[in-house]
Amino acid sequence: MESAILALLGTVVGGIVTVLTSYFLQKQRFEQEVKLKQEDNKTEFMAENTAKHFLSHKSFTDRSFETLRNHLGGFDDDELRKILVRAGAIRVTRDDGSEWWRLLSRMDEYIETKRAKH
Template sequence: MMDFSSAQAVSAMITGAVSIVTAALTAMVTVWLNNRRAMVDEKLARLKGEIDQNLGARRAVVDERLATLKAQLDRELAEQKAFLENKALFAAERVAHELLMHPQWEQRSFSAIKAKLGGFEDDRLRQILVQAGAIRFMVRNNEEFWGLLDRNRHNLG
């Protein structure tokens, strides 16, 4: 049997008790650190979610502003194109009217007008002539002539 009263036995028991206490303290500190780490990880995840949500909201605002700006620029571009197109059509209408006002000709052939007002499809040029106040006359071999209504009233009939 072992003598528990000997110095070696007491020393062994103290060493064992210290080891048990050290192991228990180490386990408690490890559990506490793991809990703290879990709380920190949870807080980091929550903050990341808030940041992502905030970035998403800001991105949506920026996207909306960009879409609004693009729509405004597209609208301005369309207005400028329409203005330039109308300006060209108005100029063509004015030139057609001046051609048909020439004192030597009450009427001009469509081919002569087309030669002077190039760049338009035939039907578009006919629309310009009508807008200028011209009417069409079909003469000789179905050749198309145009003249201003005001100058050709006597040819109607």
């Protein structure tokens, strides 16, 4: 009876160790693959980070597309728009037809700013 319990306990412990080892190896592999993908697409990742930086400025909830295009050179207009969307931004067209962008995460701040002005 004792030998059966020890055998079962050894099997359970071995299974747990195998599962944990497999999990951590897969997690490490996934993290390495993400880093490789980021390195392969470094320009796009950095462009997204730069867009977030400009759109996160304390004083400005919105930035004109022209301003963003000037600071994020090297992309055609539609490619830059895709980068802005991946960064979490939305496009707003003003009454004069100009294109402006703001982070979706800053909508509450934008609304509060509008209320304070009125």
